[in-house]
Amino acid sequence: MSDPDLIEDTAAAIEESDATVETEQTPEPDELLTESLVEEVSIDGMCGVY
C-alpha cells in the first residue's frame, strides 16, 4: 500500500519544515533589537510599542 516515493517526499517535507521552525526560533541578536525594545502601558488605557 505504501508508496516509497511518497514516503521519501513526506520525510523531506518534514525535514524542511523542521529546519524552518528551527531558524525561526533562533533569531540573530540584531534581529531581536530591531523588534520593540519598549512596551508602554498607561492606566488610562492607552498603550504603545516602539
Place this chain on the structure above:
Amino acid sequence: MTAPGAAPTGFDPGGAYRLHRQAELRDEPFGALAYHFGTRRLSFLKAPILVDVVRALGDSVSVEEALQRCAVPEAQRPAILHALAGLAASQMIEPRA
C-alpha cells in the same frame, strides 16, 4: 505643527539626558520596569543593555557617551536610539541642563 500638550519630539543623541525625576526603574529578568509617577505610565524596557544605557544617561555628557560607556555594539545603536527617542517622547527620560 505640534499640537498643544503633545510630547516633545526633538530627541538629540548629542544632548545630555537622565531618567525623569518623577520616574523610577525596577530591575526585572527581561530588563526593567519604568514607572512615571506624573504621567502614570508604565514602560517595559525589554533589553538589559537599554536599561544600562538609561541608567548611564545621568552620568554622561551625551547619549552618545552613554552608548559608548555601555559598549553598545554599532549594529544595535539605531534600535537603542529609537527606543530612547520614544522614552524621551513619553517623558520617561528628560533633557539635562
